[in-house]
Amino acid sequence: MPGNLGLPSPRRRRAARFSESSGDLTAHQRRGRIDGQLLFLALAGACLLAVVSLNHGRQAQGFATCRCRAHARDMLRHMGHTVQSTTLQHQLQAARESSERRYTLQQTQTVVPGKRHRKLEHGLSLEEQQQALQAEEDEGWTDTDQLEEEGGPRVAEIGSGEEEEEAEALSLAAAAQDDDDEAAQVDVAAVAAAAAAAAAEGEEEGDGETGAAVQEAVGAGYNEEDEEDEEEEELEEEMQRQEAAAAMEEERLGALGQEGGAGAGEARPGAEATAEAAAAAAEEEGEAAAATAEEEGEAAADAGAGASASDVPRVKDAGGGSVGLVVEPKPHRKSPYQRALEQCKTLECVKQAARKKRFRGQFLFPHFFIIGWQAGLPLLAAPCAAACTASLFCLPVASGPWAPWPSASLCLPKSATTSLFHHLILHPRIKCPSEKTLHLDRMLRGDLRSATFEGSTHYAREGQRLAPGIAQTFPWAKLIASMREPISRAISMLAHNLDRRSIGCLTKRHVFHCLERDLPGQNYSEPFQAWLDAFPREQIMLLQYESLTAPEHVASHLRAVKSFLEVDPELPANELIKSNTREERLGKKPEGWPMKRHEYEKLVAMVRPDAERIAHVVTSYGFGDGRQWMRNWERAWQANLNSCNLQDDCVIQLT
Numbered sequence: 136m137p138g139n140l141g142l143p144s145p146r147r148r149r150a151a152r153f154s155e156s157s158g159d160l161t162a163h164q165r166r167g168r169i170d171g172q173l174l175f176l177a178l179a180g181a182c183l184l185a186v187v188s189l190n191h192g193r194q195a196q197g198f199a200t201c202r203c204r205a206h207a208r209d210m211l212r213h214m215g216h217t218v219q220s221t222t223l224q225h226q227l228q229a230a231r232e233s234s235e236r237r238y239t240l241q242q243t244q245t246v247v248p249g250k251r252h253r254k255l256e257h258g259l260s261l262e263e264q265q266q267a268l269q270a271e272e273d274e275g276w277t278d279t280d281q282l283e284e285e286g287g288p289r290v291a292e293i294g295s296g297e298e299e300e301e302a303e304a305l306s307l308a309a310a311a312q313d314d315d316d317e318a319a320q321v322d323v324a325a326v327a328a329a330a331a332a333a334a335a336e337g338e339e340e341g342d343g344e345t346g347a348a349v350q351e352a353v354g355a356g357y358n359e360e361d362e363e364d365e366e367e368e369e370l371e372e373e374m375q376r377q378e379a380a381a382a383m384e385e386e387r388l389g390a391l392g393q394e395g396g397a398g399a400g401e402a403r404p405g406a407e408a409t410a411e412a413a414a415a416a417a418e419e420e421g422e423a424a425a426a427t428a429e430e431e432g433e434a435a436a437d438a439g440a441g442a443s444a445s446d447v448p449r450v451k452d453a454g455g456g457s458v459g460l461v462v463e464p465k466p467h468r469k470s471p472y473q474r475a476l477e478q479c480k481t482l483e484c485v486k487q488a489a490r491k492k493r494f495r496g497q498f499l500f501p502h503f504f505i506i507g508w509q510a511g512l513p514l515l516a517a518p519c520a521a522a523c524t525a526s527l528f529c530l531p532v533a534s535g536p537w538a539p540w541p542s543a544s545l546c547l548p549k550s551a552t553t554s555l556f557h558h559l560i561l562h563p564r565i566k567c568p569s570e571k572t573l574h575l576d577r578m579l580r581g582d583l584r585s586a587t588f589e590g591s592t593h594y595a596r597e598g599q600r601l602a603p604g605i606a607q608t609f610p611w612a613k614l615i616a617s618m619r620e621p622i623s624r625a626i627s628m629l630a631h632n633l634d635r636r637s638i639g640c641l642t643k644r645h646v647f648h649c650l651e652r653d654l655p656g657q658n659y660s661e662p663f664q665a666w667l668d669a670f671p672r673e674q675i676m677l678l679q680y681e682s683l684t685a686p687e688h689v690a691s692h693l694r695a696v697k698s699f700l701e702v703d704p705e706l707p708a709n710e711l712i713k714s715n716t717r718e719e720r721l722g723k724k725p726e727g728w729p730m731k732r733h734e735y736e737k738l739v740a741m742v743r744p745d746a747e748r749i750a751h752v753v754t755s756y757g758f759g760d761g762r763q764w765m766r767n768w769e770r771a772w773q774a775n776l777n778s779c780n781l782q783d784d785c786v787i788q789l790t
């Protein structure tokens with residue numbers, strides 16, 4: 136036999152060895168022991184194989200969560216959470232629970248009905264965010280048509296919820312999806328059967344209509360489309376009721392405010408809340424209850440601010456802060472938006488899906504972008520380039536139609552965006568994109584109640600080319616940009632290439648020459664104007680790095696960012712951990728960069744006009760105080776010039 140050179144097989148050799156060491160056993164016993172050993176070895180091998188293939192499978196499925204996990208672990212350590220649990224999942228959960236507990240404790244119990252437009256404004260007050268938290272457990276619907284009219288999504292979903300990073304569950308990707316669908320159907324069938332039985336027994340658990348409908352469904356067989364239509368209709372009616380209740384309440388409260396003058400104005404939150412309760416009660420308990428609750432509402436208004444939170448029943452805040460009832464959750468139900476999104480294979484489909492109704496608290500996909508200014512690589516040299524569509528975007532390059540999607544580098548620009556990224560991914564309502572990209576399939580396995588985002592090194596500076604297309608494709612998307620004093624940013628980038636990859640201009644030339652070469656091609660104002668032209672102003676947040684990272688401002692900036700993103704502004708914390716720093720890379724505080732005075736002055740002259748333009752944009756578009764913006768950068772330039780000695784040798788420090 137080929138391969139058998141007359142040598143005993145491994146099995147025989149092992150058997151022979153074994154028989155030598157067990158001379159007094161019978162042949163039968165010996166064979167039994169040998170078989171037992173082999174069985175044990177086979178089992179051990181199988182286990183090993185299973186472990187290896189499981190790991191391999193996870194990697195193959197693109198669960199690039201390691202980076203997120205590592206970030207989260209660092210953050211947790213920094214935040215003082217004990218890293219004891221066996222998996223990061225538990226640690227993350229612990230961190231979230233702990234920060235949510237802290238937040239809940241701080242919560243005032245007052246329910247303040249919001250105005251629809253409030254959610255669109257930047258810098259939502261804590262109270263408004265708390266209101267959204269109050270509504271955390273509620274389920275309801277968001278009218279996306281209305282959203283569009285008002286300029287974009289404004290759904291606030293805050294507070295505790297399911298864990299976002301379901302790494303273990305992710306390994307069951309496709310199966311989970313199928314299970315979901317099956318579960319939904321099984322559930323419907325079970326409910327139908329139970330209701331039919333109840334109806335047959337003449338019980339009055341549900342209303343007659345439901346019972347009849349259910350019986351019909353049972354008789355005719357379950358039809359998912361019918362069910363969806365019914366759901367849509369039900370939803371439509373519910374939303375109309377909510378709108379009507381909201382309008383009535385606004386009217387009534389307006390009248391109360393007029394009657395009560397300034398005093399009643401102050402009492403408005405309590406009165407409104409109670410009046411909301413009245414609306415809810417009216418729906419739930421009939422007109423008699425409504426009358427009572429209305430009286431209570433008026434009494435609260437009369438009593439001024441005296442109406443305490445405990446007096447006020449919890450009121451459900453329908454999407455965008457409108458007043459009224461919400462549709463109660465139905466287990467295993469997916470919103471029309473979610474169902475539509477699940478069918479998507481194209482960007483156009485994602486856009487169309489966004490027109491569908493969604494549960495309150497569900498975010499559109501994707502919710503926001505961190506757009507970067509990193510210089511050095513033209514866009515088409517970015518990792519996603521190979522798969523970029525002609526018009527705009529980087530479509531899937533890895534496994535499956537949506538993974539990764541949209542694809543782009545997450546090396547964010549030299550303006551603390553990595554730190555911001557680390558901060559945001561710990562938020563319970565923000566979904567960590569996998570290593571560099573956003574996965575629609577991953578989002579769909581959740582319930583879309585996490586804000587999804589993507590960061591790119593290059594988008595911002597490619598504004599003229601990218602902004603119109605991205606706005607057309609994701610008109611709802613929010614954008615966050617951060618700008619650092621331009622000379623510092625440029626040096627930071629050059630140093631990154633030098634330290635990390637030993638490439639780039641600094642490997643060959645003096646820093647001044649590199650900057651003299653690079654800076655003219657890098658400006659903030661022109662590309663940023665393109666983003667401003669393409670997106671509604673209220674969907675853009677512009678930060679100044681120097682202000683964002685200043686210890687005295689960091690907390691307020693972080694809160695503003697999260698308010699802008701419509702998530703709880705207090706979570707996960709109010710500190711911005713430093714990430715991706717040169718100091719970390721070098722293991723010591725970096726020295727300054729030597730430069731002649733006239734060289735530095737030349738660079739400042741180069742960047743000043745663009746800095747002034749952007750400062751003007753900051754003021755005129757209401758991003759902040761442009762003069763202060765300019766002062767921050769002027770101060771940095773002056774400090775560097777002050778470092779020059781009599782020989783005009785200066786040491787340039789980065790902001």
Ligand SMILES: Nc1ncnc2c1ncn2[C@@H]1O[C@H](COP(=O)(O)OS(=O)(=O)O)[C@@H](OP(=O)(O)O)[C@H]1O
Pocket residue numbers: 509545546547548549550551552553554592627628630631684711712713714715716717718789
């Ligand atoms: N909290 C805080 N305070 C002060 N400075 C901070 C902070 N977080 C990040 N940084 C600095 O931001 C630089 C890195 O920016 P990015 O993460 O955007 O860079 S990258 O484009 O993604 O590579 C990098 O700058 P350099 O160290 O000068 O290179 C970081 O030190």
